Amino acid sequence: LVFTYFLSFSFMNYASRNWSFVGNAMCGFGAYPLLVACHGDFHYELHAKYQVVAQVTVAVLVRMAVETAILDKAPRDLAVAELQSLMDTIDDIFEQFFMGDFENMGKKHNQAISMLAACTALHAETAPALEVAQGPRLSFKFKLYGEVLQKLQLLISEIGGLELGCNKWSTEKLGGELTTARQAAEEHQEQERTIVEKHTDLGQSLVFKAMVAQPAFKTMESDLMRTIKLIFQLTLAILQHDSENSKNDFEGLPELRAMTGMRQLDGSSEFYREINSSTIQTDTNDTAFLVDRMQTRLTVIVNSLKACTNMIGEMGILCLEEAIY
Numbered sequence: 001l002v003f004t005y006f007l008s009f010s011f012m013n014y015a016s017r018n019w020s021f022v023g024n025a026m027c028g029f030g031a032y033p034l035l036v037a038c039h040g041d042f043h044y045e046l047h048a049k050y051q052v053v054a055q056v057t058v059a060v061l062v063r064m065a066v067e068t069a070i071l072d073k074a075p076r077d078l079a080v081a082e083l084q085s086l087m088d089t090i091d092d093i094f095e096q097f098f099m100g101d102f103e104n105m106g107k108k109h110n111q112a113i114s115m116l117a118a119c120t121a122l123h124a125e126t127a128p129a130l131e132v133a134q135g136p137r138l139s140f141k142f143k144l145y146g147e148v149l150q151k152l153q154l155l156i157s158e159i160g161g162l163e164l165g166c167n168k169w170s171t172e173k174l175g176g177e178l179t180t181a182r183q184a185a186e187e188h189q190e191q192e193r194t195i196v197e198k199h200t201d202l203g204q205s206l207v208f209k210a211m212v213a214q215p216a217f218k219t220m221e222s223d224l225m226r227t228i229k230l231i232f233q234l235t236l237a238i239l240q241h242d243s244e245n246s247k248n249d250f251e252g253l254p255e256l257r258a259m260t261g262m263r264q265l266d267g268s269s270e271f272y273r274e275i276n277s278s279t280i281q282t283d284t285n286d287t288a289f290l291v292d293r294m295q296t297r298l299t300v301i302v303n304s305l306k307a308c309t310n311m312i313g314e315m316g317i318l319c320l321e322e323a324i325y
Contacts, residue, residue, distance in 0.1 A: 009024075012026075075122060076242075078122055082122060086119055089111055090112055091228055093105050093159055098221045102166040116149070119152075126145060141239055144239065144322050151315045158307040165298070166208075207294065207297055211298070218267075219267030220268060224312075227262055231319065234253060235318075253323055256316055262317075265305055
């Protein structure tokens with residue numbers, strides 16, 4: 001029993017980054033009470049208090065042992081699995097965009113927001129500070145996981161802008177009887193700032209037809225989807241890495257190192273030139289509202305795609321920085 005006691009806390013002293021002092025103190029302060037000879041007339045003033053401390057310590061160790069034995073997956077594994085689901089959803093969003101399925105793209109966007117919240121909730125539980133001892137697995141890349149979540153949050157926000165540009169919008173007039181001047185003023189402000197989405201097939205088809213008719217649109221699709229799949233795959237591989245084998249074995253790492261302009265969207269400048277010189281109708285109607293103009297919506301879409309590419313490229317830079325070590 002004494003050997004097991006000292007073995008456990010000595011291992012904690014040498015293996016734990018945050019609890020090494022506790023393991024050292026347990027060995028030091030536990031040496032005398034455990035090794036002293038027991039006598040029937042042994043009386044110690046703080047005996048009861050030390051007994052409570054010992055009982056709490058044993059209870060914590062027993063709980064840790066039970067949780068380790070019955071736990072199916074560690075918090076780090078759950079966090080990476082949730083992140084993988086989020087990345088798969090984002091990949092589906094862009095595939096649906098390039099297919100012109102804007103309605104399902106919006107549904108996937110809402111799912112991505114919920115998945116991001118789940119990943120954020122698991123982030124704190126993956127902190128290496130919560131590990132009493134590291135064990136055979138390498139410490140989880142807690143900082144990288146948090147930085148990736150920040151980039152994905154910005155990426156999802158840009159997807160929201162992409163969705164706004166794809167859908168048809170118009171102003172909504174609010175009806176009802178106005179009884180006071182204040183209500184009339186509020187109604188006027190609401191008319192000025194409130195817009196509601198109208199999923200009209202005509203508006204969506206005109207936007208999509210205008211985009212796919214340009215050869216540069218295919219170039220943007222190829223560049224963005226290639227960047228997404230490569231960087232998402234490498235990010236998951238680095239976060240899942242938990243052994244001492246070389247990181248140079250990561251699939252896709254040499255390709256990412258050789259990639260130039262990962263934060264830039266190929267074909268975006270050519271798309272502007274092609275759409276300006278095309279004969280496709282660029283206005284759905286002769287309206288005074290700027291949000292209804294085809295030029296405005298195409299500008300929002302392309303700027304959102306460029307911003308998404310920039311966010312994904314910054315994730316690639318994080319992967320390269322982590323893979324150096």
